[in-house]
Amino acid sequence: MKRSDRKKKSRKLWLKIPLAIILVLALGIGAYAFSVYNNAKETVNKKMHEPVESIDYNATKKKVKATEPLNILLLGVDQRANDRGRSDALMVLSLDPTKDKMQLISIPRDTRTTIVGRGTADKINHAYAFGGADMSVATVENFLDIELDYYVRMNMEGLQELVDELGTISVDNEIAWNDGKYDFNIGPVEMNGDKTMHFVRMRKQDPNGDFGRTKRQRQVIQGIVNQGASMASVTKINGLIDILGNNMTTNLEFDDMKKLLTGYKDTRKNFVSYQVKGSGTKIDGIYYLIVPEEEVTKVHGMISEMKS
Template sequence: MTRKSNQKKSRKLWLKIPLILIGVIVLGVGAYAISIYNNVAKTVNEKMHEPVDSIDRETTKKKMKATEKLTILLLGIDSQEGTSGRSDALMVLSLDPTDDSMQLISIPRDTRTTIVGKGTEDKINHAHAFGGTDMSIATVENLLDIELDYYVRMNMDGLSELVDELGTITVDNEIAWNDGTNNFNVGPVDLDGDQTMAFVRMRKQDPNGDFGRTSRQRQVIEGIINKGASVGSVTKINSTIDILGNNMATNLDFDDMKKLLSGYKNTRNNIVSYQLQGDGTTIDGVYYLIVTGEEIAKVRGMIEGEV
């Protein structure tokens, strides 16, 4: 064999080595991506997915497939009372891909309404304690005269774990206050998990009472959406999904979530927040928020895109 032939073979060998290394890296990343994908799919479908009788699955799937506007009920449950506790936060999230917009409408927990399935007038947040997610869905649909497509129920303490995993979230604080541990200044504030819980639960120092509290809850939801969409490290996906699997339930399955990601991801570009308005009153020694028919019609129009 000539020296020239040996040099030629040597060059080919050195060319193959980086190609093999690149191949190994690509295969490694691919295997990791597949493991993440499989873990997410398994967690969503086996731990988080909870269908409900009050929402027709076939109808919602058709709307999702056609990329139509969707309406989702968000329930934040008081962790200390367990999964059958009262809903500490109650919001209607509407996603409209036709104009890439998102609406987040809070329903104050003291809102007096008919609890569907129980037949009595009570605070709307009691619906979950009386009859779980199904009763909450039916009661909100009856109050606003709308049809909900999906729901997401979150253990409120799970918010703390989720925020810590994301790092921090940023909110625009409107009033300065101190809870003895944390100082919350006016303006943009970065919150860790514990600070997030303090931020959403404070009410006594807020001149707007529960209205201010629900406003902060909406800010936290928006902060989580924005931070979650911007987190670049794929290594956080498994740990984040594990936290959600332990603290969240929804009638969305994994295929639904993939369609949300592909067809509705840009709706977060234009977020509008609102809170159902009413007047406070005391009936038999219990405080309620009374909402007029005009206000209900206004909110229904917002959700259906008529306003």
């Protein structure tokens, strides 16, 4: 073989090697992406999806398809063995893709209101104990005179796993305290899952009591959204999916989630949070938060404005 022919063959070989590596990588990435997609779809539709009668799903699908504003009820549940538990965190998340705006409104768990389906006045977080997500949705809709499109129920213990899978989250802490395990200084605080649970559950050292705790809950939600949106490692996706599958239920289907990710992803650019206000009192020895009608009207207006 001529020397020139050997050089040509050598050049062709060295050209084929990187092309072969690129092809193998492309096939590997494609296979991984396909497995992630299938895992996510199966987890959402088979493990997490639980429709409720109080939400007209067909009407909601039309809104999502048209990329219209949406209201989502977030339920943070302290679930125990052989006990449904109560919703310790209730929040209405409103998404407005036309204004790229996200609004998160907390409803204190001790708020006294009519429990739809029972016809009695009680703490709003008892609705979940009595009738699960369906009764919670109906009760919140009645309390604020709004329409909810989706609900998401998250086991609070799963919150710790979720943060650990993300790595850490960061919040801007407003009061300093030590709970015997962690120091929480004023300013930016970076937290793993365990520290996050201490952060959201502290109440006695907060001068604002449960109001302060619900504000920290909103901060954690925002921290998770921000960290999840900026997360660089796609290798964590399957882990996140598994955690959500074991700790979350929702009437969202996989296709709905895809549409939210594409059509509503920029709403996090303008984040607004608020908490329903009222005054505490005891009725028959039980503590309740009484929310005046003018406050209910104000919050109703805030949510309605997002949908106008």
